[in-house]
Amino acid sequence: MDKPVDNKTIGSEPEVSLGALLTSFLRLGASSFGGGMAGWTHREIVERRKWLDDDNFIKTLTIAQILPGANPMNLAVYIGLKLRGWTGAVVALFGMLLPAFTVILLMSMVYEQLSAYPQTHTVLRGLACVGLASSVTMGIKTSRRVRQQLVPSLIAIAVFVVVGVLRWPLIPVVAGAIPFSIVCAFLIKQEKKNG
Helix, strand or coil: CCCCCCHHHHCCCCCCCHHHHHHHHHHHHHHCCCCCHHHHHHHHHHHHCCCCCHHHHHHHHHHHHHCCCCHHHHHHHHHHHHHHHHHHHHHHHHHHHHHHHHHHHHHHHHHHHHCCCHHHHHHHHHHHHHHHHHHHHHHHHHHHHCCCCHHHHHHHHHHHHHHHHCCCCHHHHHHHHHHHHHHHHHHHHHHHHHC
16 A cells, blocks of 8 residues: 555656655645745655656646645645555655644744734735745746647636636636536547547
8 A cells, every 4th residue: 555656657766765755745844834835845846856757746736736625735645645655645744734733833822922013014924925926936837847738728817817817716717617628638639639
Protein backbone atom coordinates (compact mmCIF):
# COMPACT_ATOMS: atom_id res chain seq x y z
CA MET A 1 0.00 0.00 0.00
CA ASP A 2 3.03 2.26 0.26
CA LYS A 3 3.71 2.06 -3.46
CA PRO A 4 3.03 5.08 -5.68
CA VAL A 5 -0.49 5.28 -7.03
CA ASP A 6 0.57 5.45 -10.64
CA ASN A 7 4.12 4.61 -11.65
CA LYS A 8 3.52 5.92 -15.17
CA THR A 9 2.96 9.45 -13.92
CA ILE A 10 6.22 9.52 -11.99
CA GLY A 11 8.46 8.14 -14.71
CA SER A 12 11.99 7.05 -13.84
CA GLU A 13 12.36 9.33 -10.82
CA PRO A 14 13.93 7.82 -7.69
CA GLU A 15 11.61 6.68 -4.92
CA VAL A 16 10.92 9.51 -2.50
CA SER A 17 11.72 8.72 1.12
CA LEU A 18 9.12 9.45 3.77
CA GLY A 19 11.68 11.60 5.61
CA ALA A 20 12.27 13.76 2.53
CA LEU A 21 8.52 14.03 1.96
CA LEU A 22 7.96 15.07 5.58
CA THR A 23 10.81 17.60 5.45
CA SER A 24 9.47 19.18 2.26
CA PHE A 25 5.94 19.49 3.54
CA LEU A 26 7.08 20.79 6.95
CA ARG A 27 8.97 23.50 5.04
CA LEU A 28 5.93 24.20 2.86
CA GLY A 29 3.62 24.25 5.86
CA ALA A 30 5.89 26.74 7.63
CA SER A 31 6.34 29.04 4.65
CA SER A 32 3.11 29.01 2.69
CA PHE A 33 0.20 29.34 5.09
CA GLY A 34 -2.01 32.36 4.42
CA GLY A 35 -2.01 32.07 0.64
CA GLY A 36 0.12 31.25 -2.36
CA MET A 37 0.59 27.61 -1.40
CA ALA A 38 0.43 26.35 -4.98
CA GLY A 39 3.37 28.56 -5.98
CA TRP A 40 5.51 27.43 -3.05
CA THR A 41 4.60 23.80 -3.66
CA HIS A 42 5.49 24.06 -7.35
CA ARG A 43 8.86 25.52 -6.44
CA GLU A 44 9.57 22.77 -3.89
CA ILE A 45 8.13 19.69 -5.65
CA VAL A 46 8.81 20.50 -9.32
CA GLU A 47 11.69 22.97 -9.48
CA ARG A 48 13.76 22.08 -6.41
CA ARG A 49 13.10 18.36 -5.77
CA LYS A 50 12.03 17.36 -9.32
CA TRP A 51 9.63 14.75 -7.92
CA LEU A 52 6.94 15.70 -10.47
CA ASP A 53 7.14 17.39 -13.84
CA ASP A 54 5.09 20.47 -14.75
CA ASP A 55 2.38 18.49 -16.52
CA ASN A 56 1.81 16.14 -13.56
CA PHE A 57 1.87 19.03 -11.11
CA ILE A 58 -0.78 20.96 -13.06
CA LYS A 59 -2.99 17.86 -13.21
CA THR A 60 -2.49 17.31 -9.46
CA LEU A 61 -3.28 20.97 -8.72
CA THR A 62 -6.44 20.77 -10.82
CA ILE A 63 -7.67 17.70 -8.96
CA ALA A 64 -6.82 19.28 -5.59
CA GLN A 65 -8.82 22.40 -6.47
CA ILE A 66 -11.99 20.60 -7.51
CA LEU A 67 -12.09 18.29 -4.48
CA PRO A 68 -14.00 19.49 -1.42
CA GLY A 69 -11.87 20.87 1.39
CA ALA A 70 -8.91 23.20 1.69
CA ASN A 71 -6.82 23.29 -1.49
CA PRO A 72 -3.41 23.21 0.29
CA MET A 73 -4.41 20.09 2.25
CA ASN A 74 -5.85 18.43 -0.86
CA LEU A 75 -2.67 19.19 -2.78
CA ALA A 76 -0.45 17.79 0.00
CA VAL A 77 -2.52 14.63 0.29
CA TYR A 78 -2.64 14.04 -3.44
CA ILE A 79 1.10 14.62 -3.94
CA GLY A 80 1.91 12.34 -1.00
CA LEU A 81 -0.46 9.70 -2.40
CA LYS A 82 1.08 9.99 -5.84
CA LEU A 83 4.65 9.68 -4.56
CA ARG A 84 4.36 7.17 -1.69
CA GLY A 85 0.81 5.83 -1.51
CA TRP A 86 -1.40 6.22 1.56
CA THR A 87 1.54 6.49 3.95
CA GLY A 88 2.92 9.36 1.88
CA ALA A 89 -0.49 11.06 1.92
CA VAL A 90 -0.60 10.92 5.74
CA VAL A 91 3.00 12.14 6.07
CA ALA A 92 2.46 15.03 3.63
CA LEU A 93 -0.77 16.07 5.38
CA PHE A 94 0.92 15.98 8.79
CA GLY A 95 3.82 18.03 7.41
CA MET A 96 1.42 20.66 6.06
CA LEU A 97 -0.72 20.86 9.20
CA LEU A 98 1.85 20.92 12.00
CA PRO A 99 3.68 24.19 11.23
CA ALA A 100 0.52 26.08 10.29
CA PHE A 101 -1.31 24.87 13.40
CA THR A 102 1.60 25.84 15.64
CA VAL A 103 2.16 29.25 14.04
CA ILE A 104 -1.56 30.12 14.02
CA LEU A 105 -1.83 29.19 17.67
CA LEU A 106 1.15 31.39 18.58
CA MET A 107 0.04 34.25 16.32
CA SER A 108 -3.45 34.27 17.81
CA MET A 109 -1.92 34.81 21.24
CA VAL A 110 0.30 37.61 19.89
CA TYR A 111 -2.59 39.17 17.94
CA GLU A 112 -4.69 39.26 21.08
CA GLN A 113 -1.99 41.41 22.68
CA LEU A 114 -1.30 43.65 19.65
CA SER A 115 -4.69 44.02 17.91
CA ALA A 116 -5.28 47.50 19.34
CA TYR A 117 -2.27 48.95 17.46
CA PRO A 118 -2.84 50.24 13.89
CA GLN A 119 0.60 48.96 12.83
CA THR A 120 -0.64 45.40 13.37
CA HIS A 121 -3.31 45.85 10.70
CA THR A 122 -0.78 47.44 8.32
CA VAL A 123 1.48 44.40 8.65
CA LEU A 124 -1.46 42.06 8.01
CA ARG A 125 -2.43 43.98 4.85
CA GLY A 126 1.16 43.64 3.63
CA LEU A 127 1.11 39.89 4.26
CA ALA A 128 -2.15 39.62 2.31
CA CYS A 129 -0.42 41.32 -0.65
CA VAL A 130 2.42 38.79 -0.48
CA GLY A 131 -0.06 35.90 -0.62
CA LEU A 132 -1.86 37.48 -3.56
CA ALA A 133 1.41 38.06 -5.44
CA SER A 134 2.42 34.44 -4.92
CA SER A 135 -0.93 33.25 -6.31
CA VAL A 136 -0.60 35.52 -9.36
CA THR A 137 2.95 34.25 -9.94
CA MET A 138 1.71 30.65 -9.91
CA GLY A 139 -1.06 31.57 -12.35
CA ILE A 140 1.46 33.11 -14.74
CA LYS A 141 3.80 30.10 -14.49
CA THR A 142 0.92 27.71 -15.07
CA SER A 143 -0.42 29.61 -18.07
CA ARG A 144 3.02 29.54 -19.71
CA ARG A 145 3.30 25.77 -19.37
CA VAL A 146 -0.22 24.71 -20.30
CA ARG A 147 -0.66 23.77 -23.92
CA GLN A 148 -2.32 26.76 -25.56
CA GLN A 149 -5.67 25.79 -27.04
CA LEU A 150 -8.48 28.16 -27.89
CA VAL A 151 -11.46 26.41 -26.25
CA PRO A 152 -9.86 25.72 -22.82
CA SER A 153 -8.47 29.27 -22.78
CA LEU A 154 -11.92 30.70 -23.53
CA ILE A 155 -13.49 28.58 -20.78
CA ALA A 156 -10.88 29.78 -18.27
CA ILE A 157 -11.40 33.42 -19.26
CA ALA A 158 -15.19 33.04 -19.08
CA VAL A 159 -15.04 31.51 -15.58
CA PHE A 160 -12.65 34.27 -14.45
CA VAL A 161 -14.94 37.02 -15.78
CA VAL A 162 -18.14 35.47 -14.43
CA VAL A 163 -16.75 34.73 -10.94
CA GLY A 164 -14.05 37.38 -10.55
CA VAL A 165 -15.65 40.37 -12.27
CA LEU A 166 -19.40 39.73 -12.23
CA ARG A 167 -19.26 38.09 -8.76
CA TRP A 168 -21.47 35.13 -9.59
CA PRO A 169 -21.31 32.33 -6.99
CA LEU A 170 -18.34 30.02 -7.57
CA ILE A 171 -19.98 26.62 -7.01
CA PRO A 172 -22.76 26.89 -9.62
CA VAL A 173 -20.37 28.39 -12.17
CA VAL A 174 -17.81 25.61 -11.69
CA ALA A 175 -20.57 22.97 -11.60
CA GLY A 176 -21.72 24.24 -15.00
CA ALA A 177 -18.23 24.63 -16.43
CA ILE A 178 -17.04 21.12 -15.53
CA PRO A 179 -19.41 19.11 -17.79
CA PHE A 180 -18.95 21.66 -20.57
CA SER A 181 -15.16 21.38 -20.25
CA ILE A 182 -15.30 17.57 -20.27
CA VAL A 183 -17.41 17.56 -23.45
CA CYS A 184 -15.05 20.06 -25.11
CA ALA A 185 -11.96 18.03 -24.10
CA PHE A 186 -13.60 14.86 -25.46
CA LEU A 187 -14.47 16.54 -28.76
CA ILE A 188 -10.95 17.99 -29.11
CA LYS A 189 -9.42 14.56 -28.44
CA GLN A 190 -11.74 12.92 -30.97
CA GLU A 191 -10.91 15.57 -33.56
CA LYS A 192 -7.17 14.98 -33.06
CA LYS A 193 -7.66 11.22 -33.29
CA ASN A 194 -9.72 11.45 -36.49
CA GLY A 195 -7.73 14.02 -38.29
